[in-house]
Amino acid sequence: MKDHVVATTALTKRYGNCNVVDELDLRVERGQIYGFLGLNGAGKTTTIRMLMGLIHPTSGFVRLFDRPVPAERMKVMRRVGALVESPSYYAHLSGRENLRIIATILDVPEKRIDEVLSIVRLSADAGRKAGDYSLGMKQRLGIASALLGSPEIVVLDEPTNGLDPAGIHEIRDLIRAMPREHGITVLVSSHLLAEIDQMATSVGVIHSGRLLFQGPIEDLRARSQGHVRLEVDRPEVAVALAGGLPVRAATDGALELASVVPGDAARLVSALVGGGVSVYRVEERQRTLEEIFLELTSEGAAA
Amino acid sequence: MSRLASAPRAVASASARASAIGLIAADWRRMRGTWILPLTVLGPLGVTLLGVILFLLRGEYMLKPFLAGEVSGWRVAIDQLGMVHIFALGLGAALIASMIVDVEHRSDIWKQLFGMPVSRAKTYVVKFAWAAVLLAVSSALMSVGYAAIMVWQDLGPLPWADLARAAWLPWVAALPLLALQLLLSTAIKNQAVPLAAGIVAPMFGMGMSRIPAWMPWRLMTEAMTSVAGGAAAGGPGEALTWYSQSQVVSASGLSILVLVTLGAAMLAHREIR
Structure with missing residues (x-):
């Protein structure tokens, strides 16, 4: 049996008539960077709140470190660090003083505050009021709070929300370093496929409260692969000219080449032109998260 | 180099839950830098200053029965300020209860706090305890204010026993109201509601003899009457159902137990969104 840091069983949360989280079976293994991917409102934050024992599941179970939550919340939460949604901070206190409050509760030495401050590069601004921080600094303060207790798993809910590109880059590097250098498991949620793609080792895709996909990032990457789109004058003739290339006629009369290998596109174009088909436009299309969702959802419906 | 996880795991597990x-x-730590600490001093200071103004405006009239030897100097002071004192105490209870949880509401700290190994019920009880301590400081300072006025107006030797009782008995009687206000302030995020209740309710409740004496607002009037000299201090025609000191204490204790348990249970089962 694998070492699951997070495991949920048929986790469900119902608000009114709507299952915001629907029969979720989440599995996060030790050492993973688990990307929890879903559009806004898909149920990510609700799930994370249930993991943290902040809200109670309508049905189903949560286990952290193989202990039930919220029943044994007090036993396991010392091993969990979290940044749930927007960072929480006391605006009237300095960054350091904010961390000191958490350090007092978790019984962590003062030295550790300096460490986390330097990890998130907030040492120089530690004396300023947290209320005066920029959004990126508040976010980093939130991550510092999550790391303060030297947790075994860090749960970060949309940690790059509202950050500028430099800030996003910084946080991404930080997250990537966690398992590699320190053996911390990371559960990070996002609504951006590209972001998850750049840091996660494993992915769970949630849509309308249902887990559509869960597995290694490579599997999802294969699905999200782009294609080359060609607009031609006679698509019905064109498909026959494609030879062995994976070409199909799209519904709008264009051609889709399911390969982004440069040579394939060149060969197809030359074959088409040689066959007397005019090529108006050739473009590479990346598949958006929405398209992958649509595919996953329609598969889910068909199955 | 393992900066991210440097604290030894053994230490972490030894103190798995927050003490x-x-x-x-x-x-x-989180109260420092808020208005809650200055307020505990400003409250009694304000009431004392009001007393000073009263004596300056109509001191001659107020002092007449004392100079005639009919009442003690202590009675002169407490008769003037007693009602203001307990009203300020009720207001102070509402303000302290609101301020001690408002920071948490406004900064959405609850989700961070209860994402740690922190008992929700314990958190609530600790908050009540802090609020009670702050109110005790205010109450003690109030007696200092009485003493200052008595010395200033030359109202005779300081009645230490009365001063001590004026500090602790109204405080004990105010604790159920504090517990009730903390319950409201924790349950309702918008502090305008509990604050409005905390300001308006004492105005009616403290003067009403129709409501049972154990009700939080009436209880404070009962305590003040006891401090001022028992049933004899009541105006003519008042019903002779005043609570004794021990009745005030037991009514308060019972109310605190019920209200704090209720509040702790509420916070413990609350959905933190």
């Missing part, structure tokens, strides 16, 4: 001391210390 009460930790919660108490953390609450102290």
